[in-house]
Amino acid sequence: MADVVVRPAREDEWDAAGAITVAAYHADQYIESRTGGYADQLADTRARARDAELLVAVDTEDTMLGTVTIAHPGTPYAEVSRAGELEFRMLAVHPDARGRGVGEALVLAVVARAREVGATRVVMSSGEHMTTAHRLYQRLGFQRFPERDWNPVPGVHLIAYGFSLELT
Structure with missing residues (x-):
């Protein structure tokens, strides 16, 4: 992880962050196509940067390796957060960058x-x-957090997790 830096995405990186998100979800077969439906939402980093915080993970050569979206409660990208919590969504690591601690760096x-x-x-x-x-x-x-599990659309079941900052 020493060669991974996480920072806010620059506007000139938004499209690349969207492409990485789509590529990661497609590689893991979470989306069937790279366009249309949820793939278009994953690619729309301009909206995410406007309504949430968009972070990227880069290596020492500033090559983008992954991305994550942070949503505050009550904002358009918040789904399961409540007052006093911070939520993350669309965590994605480029398929070629896996196994390098990029996902962990983004979560941390x-x-x-x-x-x-x-x-x-x-x-x-x-x-x-x-x-x-x-x-x-x-x-x-x-x-x-099974009490926050939910179904955004028929046939899609999402399970919730939480990390308490009060205990650390």
């Missing part, structure tokens, strides 16, 4: 941002089949 950056804004918990929801991501969250201390 979200936790650090939550501390900066005085949040008491970091929350997120994830597709029930995203088991690799679930292992990462659990290893970092996230706990299941």
Whole structure:
């Protein structure tokens, strides 16, 4: 992870961040096509940068490796957060950058941002089949929040996790 830096995305990087998000979700078969439907939402980093915080992970040569979106409660990208919590969504690591600690660096950056804004918990929801991501969250201390599991559309079940900042 020493060669990974997480920082806010610059406007000239928004399209690349969207492309990485789509590529990661497509590689893991979470979306069937790289265009249309949810793929278009994943690619729309301009909206995410406007209504949330968009972070990128880069290496020492400033090559983008991954991205994550941070949503504050009550904002357009917030889904499961409540007052005093910070939520992250659309965590994505480029398929060629996997195994380098990029996902962990992104999650830890979200936790650090939550501390900066005085949040008491970091929350997120994830597709029930995203088991690799679930292992990462659990290893970092996230706990299941089954009371916040939900179905955004028929046939899609998302499971929730939370990380309490009060205990750390």
